[in-house]
Amino acid sequence: MNTVTPANQSTFGAVIDALRTNFLGDAPSWYKRIIILFLIANPFIYMCSPVISGWCLVAEFILTLAMALKCYPLLPGGLLAIEAVAIGMTSAHEVKAEIYHNLEVILLLMFMVAGIHFIRELLVSIFTKILLRVRSKILLSVIFCVLASFLSAFLDALTVLAVIITVCTGFYGIYHRAVAGAKTQMSDNSGISAEDRVDLDNFRSFLRSLLMHSAVGTALGGIFTIVGEPQNLIIGDTAGWHFTEFALRVSPISVPVFIAGILTCILVEKFKIIGFGQPLPEKVYKILEQNYLKNLNGLTMRTKVSLVCQALVALWLIVGLAFHLAAVGIIGLTVIILATTATGVNSESEIGKAFTESLPFTSLLCVFLTVVAVIDHLGLFDPIIKWVLSVDKAAQLPLFYVANGILSAVSDNVFVASVYISQINNALQSCHLDREQFDMLAIAINSGTNLPSVATPNGQAAFLFLLTSAIAPLVRLSYGRMFLMAIPYTIVLSVVGFVCTWFVLPAMTDIFIDLGWLSEVQQVCTK
Template sequence: METAFTRALIKNFLGQSPDWYKITVLAFLIINPLVFFLVSPFLAGWLLVVEFIFTLGMALKCYPLQPGGLLAIEAVMIGMTSADRIREEISANMEVILLLIFMVAGIYFMKQLLLTVFTKLLLNLRNKIALSLAFCFAAAFLSAFLDALTVIAVVISVSVGFYTIYHNVASNKSEFDDLNDDTSFTGSQQHQAILEQFRAFLRSLMMHAGVGTALGGVMTMVGEPQNLIIAKAAGWQFTDFLIRMSPVSVPVFICGFIVCALVERFRLFGYGAPLPQPVFDVLKAFDQKNSENKTRQEQLRLVVQAVIGVWLIAALAFHLAEVGLIGLSVIIFATAFCGITDEHAIGKAFQDSLPFTALLTVFFAIVAVIVEQHLFSPIIHFVLQAAPSNQLSLFYLFNGLLSSVSDNVFVGTVYINEARSALQSGAIDLKQFEMLAVAINTGTNLPSVATPNGQAAFLFLLTSALAPLIRLSYGRMVWMALPYTVVMTLVGLLCVQYLLPDMTQWYTDMGWLSLPPANEVIRVH
């Protein structure tokens, strides 16, 4: 009886995850209190951070919310942090949470327009290099205004749509059948080869789009979740943030597109696979059928969604409201003028964003541990002891290193808080603080493309339903991101060290930037 009960308990714990993963998580939960009470709270804190990074890396084995959440709850129970500290972190980052809840859901109701745009790109650009550049640019442009998570959610929906259409037509299955079931293709090596080439094609487009979200997301305060946190700490608005980032973001943007063209041209790092002709024929026929059957009502919905898109960009550019509230307005406009009034239909829009929002809240619990145990203090003190001219590159490199193996949201949060503390204590002046904020933002955004841990958009892609369909694993993402990682990191470092100070001074002399009194920044924040 006890044996059967134990087996049932083990099967229920973390569901379908491998047994070795379950044992590893249980070992973490046993070891952490022992290290905290018997060895060192500081060491236990770093051990928790490494364990949490491990759960992110194993996202395909188990969604990180459950094992990461257990680690966070244990941290509170043994005293590594407190529920009040976590509440303070969540309250301080409420704008980011509202962005994820409402903006991603809002774009769900504009998906018809975005699907149409990406479908036309795919069918009208037969040159793979041009198509890759177009996907990368579209993702970058949209990420500058819509948040990278929102954009990657759209591109995922597009790719799942493409894959579903071909898979169901080629295997004679209905739309409700399992897309991971390839048994219908095993009898034909030709069909299996076409499917594998199509997967490689979609993988390359998804990676280009993912990197595009980083290239565009670094530019504006709404591009990535941590951008909002950094902008709020520095007291910047949308246009001010855009201008301050440009000495780094623009050169990196250009070099990123050069990398995109080169890896496609020479078929490096898993890129270069063209769209198979049979797949193109299926997608083309499907698009023609949809266009012929499109009603006046559906055409009007596209027009309405385009108008809402203009409103969205204008509202963000002029900062008419908090980002999350603008996303809520998109939901209201899109549902009201597109005839969506059913509660369940509206609820579907939140399915993609809420699990990740819950995971981000767990991130903030880990941030609370980092703050409570002063885990980053030695690194911060080392950087601040350097000469002011070297602080920028050191902040950039340390942010990039930590962001590439952990999450850029809590790395950016901790570093900007430490930089603001240095400003408050008089260790740095306001001008240096604002340039450090640029170094922190670019450091968390650019080198972090190295792994899915660092880029929220990459993690969202890795944990999506698309990743197993196109065989996009953690290791494959790291390999395909490598050329982008090297180029973006090095170009960003050179710009932070040599271009940022001169351009910031030039912008200030031109009257494009203003430095408010330091005591005002401290008072507000």
């Protein structure tokens, strides 16, 4: 007869404790228990009602996105997706088909983000010169917002924001070391005089506002082009639009929204609304300027040539995208090859670092697509789509905009766009929707997922990236502060986007078609 000794009990308990600790890392214990509960309950719910289990999976996945700050959604969301395939909510073949359908987006994330990594020196240099040469805080804020917007229209928003974060972190470190000593950690204020502490707090406020303007700028520019945001490429690829056509179709919304965003930037700075308006302290400016001049004098000819080569590669990137010379991801791959060749990078380890920012989100996108496959397989959105399509055509646009906007603000805009564009594409293929209205709804989805999603860090990947970056705790940028600072932009962008989607988009699209700028595609259905 076997007996359990205290030693065995102790070992068994230690194993259980280790498993409990390792599961989802340092995520909250209550969150771990909820995920386990989901994994246990889902098979039983599926046996009772596949439709209810599908909606439960969608809600559970949205929860993992909302908890992204505590645990990266790839882990809990991936567990839920694996279980969904295992119990028959979808099949591996359907998941593969969804991934294949969105291959261009995956290539964009894999290669374009990595490609921009190799021209970051040029971008850092540009932002540094602007910050030191423009003394007006309002003008500086507008420039950062506009520049982030322009770059995000052609590059990846995460990469653009990563460059600005790098610049701000470097400036923060320079000043902190100057006043506190080289051995003091940047998050430690010990050894700083009362006067310097006031300057440091003001400097933090200055950097916070620039970071928020830049983050909003990536959203303003992201809506303009097919490569501005990952969901844009999903929508554009499904609709069959190339770079120029996508830009023209969204312009009735993107242009007014951009103007409204810049006006908001000016007003919040001028009237110092919700933490904006703090200028750069004079003492901080002098320290930063001295350091910049010192580094500028130390530039070697090799570095200067490297910057020129990076500028030429950036020019090729813009030309290649504008004329649709190849798939977006392929253009990104050429950027990697050209930039590394011209800047002296030739080792696998150095090249590998460029992919660390993009591959986690690429993996998460595949999990998104698994949930989309579940939605398609179970027909979860069919009743909703049929109801929306049954209302008057003019009312469909604002309904889609609002629905996408609300969901994008609390979950993730790429996931929401993937779900809705696949649903209206199914309606188009089954002849429940004509091509003209499909184009309108696709733009409404694009606008709804890009604009109201600035309300919370959950909705925009760039916002979440900023919140989880190393600069956030240094400048005291918390979730709550980011939410409050985004309120003026959220209200203005959402309202302007809503009005333009409902009234301006149909009128301007007709004008573009009459001018011959857009081709009117007629769909003929035989039933």
